[in-house]
Amino acid sequence: EDQVTQSPEALRLQEGESSSLNCSYTVSGLRGLFWYRQDPGKGPEFLFTLYSAGEEKEKERLKATLTKKESFLHITAPKPEDSATYLCAVEADDKIIFGKGTRLHILP
């Protein structure tokens, strides 16, 4: 069964404390992996698309990487405004499957 699992479910960090969020997937025919940020009561905001193992993308304090089984979203020296839920999604065989997200809280 196609599946996307994100861990941890929730993460609390001090401002400036770097960490990584994990997205592991089991799908056939992966076309792409996507990271989104979602603030409470709002629609997800697109961050990155990764297409092949070894690919990396960066945006400000965020860096996404992809292997054959999982993706990581690295957050370097986070700030309180980085607090949000981070969602991972994969497209495979005309299906789009989202993980349940990691709720990230950055303490000032």
Next chain:
Amino acid sequence: DSGVTQTPKHLITATGQRVTLRCSPRSGDLSVYWYQQSLDQGLQFLIQYYNGEERAKGNILERFSAQQFPDLHSELNLSSLELGDSALYFCASSVGAVGYTEAFFGQGTRLTVV
């Protein structure tokens, strides 16, 4: 502002009723996607339309249907509503059809079935 407009923002209705949610995609985007987000299930892909044609189908119930019109706006129709249909419904749009590419989400419609 993503450029994707969803109406209404909030909807409260009774069980057994039918509602229509509307989505206007970003200018130039030909694909529209519908999602349901609930606390226990996360974000569930329902259906995708590309330039008026259904392109991909996810976990969409038979009581639900959608269409995309010539002006590219889309409507999601939910009928015989049940309490469990209460959720946030999101629409997203993107330029292409093959490959998900960069999709932009609207602010959602919060549906409450009482």
